[in-house]
Amino acid sequence: MTTQDFENAARTVSTVEIRSTRLLFLIVGFGVAAWAPLVPFVAARAGLDAANLGGLLLCLGIGSLAAMPVAGALAGRWGARTVLAACVAAVCAALAALSASGSIPVLALALFGLGAGLGGLDCLMNIQAVAVERQAGRPMMSGFHGLYSLGCIVGAAGVSALLGLGLTPPTATLCVAAGIVAAFAGALPGLLSAEARGGPAFAIPRGPVLGIGLLCFVVFLTEGAALDWSAVFLARERGVELSRAGLGYAAFSLTMTVGRLAGDALVRRVGRVRIVGFGALMAAAALGIVVLVPGWGAALLGYALVGAGCANIVPVLFTAAARQGAMPERLAIPAVTTLGYAGVLTGPAAIGFVAHATSLDTAFLVIALMLLGVAACGRRIAFRTG
Structure with missing residues (x-):
């Protein structure tokens, strides 16, 4: 435009x-x-x-x-x-x-x-x-x-x-x-009206929609990990009392909410490509802080930075899904939403399996590596849409 x-x-x-x-x-x-x-x-x-x-x-x-x-x-x-x-x-x-x-x-x-x-x-x-x-x-x-x-x-x-x-x-x-x-x-x-159109009710995501959906999957998986495993990590690995173990998710939620409420101005200033790239890098580095730096204070800081890094990635990706030309918007948005939500559903269980086979530290580091993939692929996949 x-x-x-x-x-x-x-x-x-x-x-x-x-x-x-x-x-x-x-x-x-x-x-x-x-x-x-x-x-x-x-x-x-x-x-x-x-x-x-x-x-x-x-x-x-x-x-x-x-x-x-x-x-x-x-x-x-x-x-x-x-x-x-x-x-x-x-x-x-x-x-x-x-x-x-x-x-x-x-x-x-x-x-x-x-x-x-x-x-x-x-x-x-x-x-x-x-x-x-x-x-x-x-x-x-x-x-x-x-x-x-x-x-x-x-x-x-x-x-x-x-x-x-x-x-x-x-x-x-x-x-x-x-x-x-x-x-x-x-x-x-x-509420906007939706015009009746022909075509299938659901289509397999393809092209940039599939790529955007997979990026959303990783970010939603990260959110699910913070929701379901942050308290467990703080209690088991950092010796935090159970009554205070929920502070990790509280820190994550607070920075994510503040980041999103301020996100539109940030997107205008920084640009969509940098939001995804820098945000994913920040979240990956923050998970490294959670795992590698001893002390529960460092873990809380790490979770807060994970929330800040992830805050605006998904909103930007939904905009990219609407702008791509490979699939109609009415099919692309549900496809991206479904793939992303699958990350929330399957991610915490997968983390449990990895943690059982290795350790919770290893599971978090695997997520950090996946976030590095989001940073690397975001520019190429999501922003051919302009």
Whole structure:
């Protein structure tokens, strides 16, 4: 696009559409995090041990992976508002069932529905975001993803606070559902319509879409490692008390959220290529600090730098997926989302296998090497899209 094109595009996007996109990201982050404080209540009510709970949680991932590849096609056929409303309803109903039921079949179905609802929302919010960013003619994706990260913090803290005040899980979940519905009602006026088009509902990612998806896989795997293994590492390898072991993920989440909220200005100043290259190098070096520098203080610093390095890579990659010409956008965005989310699902388990065979230090260093690959390949793969 020329400078004039950017200026013309900037006049076509409204503040209502920007606000609606931000609300969608906030809803998804809030919905994801609202489930976490309910996990121990579900496990206790259903009498689940760790193995059974792990198996049940697979239903969440299966639901997401089932919904993500087809969300764009469904929106093209039935309209984005209709599909988004169905996803919001699925999330609210699933959370209600999870907060009240002790039946394993019901919990499995509810987790599948929660995963499907969140997966559909995740895909469509990114399709909305790339359309709004294109119309605005300026980087906006990092800020949108920052609202997702903020939603995660607010959701986890909010539900925990409600439970801490003595509310029962069903009552706390009712408050969550009311907040989600209110936010979605606020987002409705600015939701973009999706035109019905022919073609397949899902296509195998190819060309630059496959490359972008694989880069997202590595970055999401890194995020999953911080979520699921940082506390274990601090407790086992650095002797941190269990009550403080969660500080590693807290440091990661804080810098990622701040980095994304400031990311649009940073992308404009630094450029997309450098964001991916320098960000991946920073995250890889930070994992080296976590593993190689003794002391829990160094580990906390390392996790904070991992969050800062990873913060804006995925938002930039979604913009690249929208700009490539090998696949239609309505297929490319779901494909990249699905590949990325597979990293969150499979990554922590793979880390466990590697750590069992070698050590947790080795597993983290393998991720660092993969991040070096992101730094090396990002320029060549993701930014032929301009």
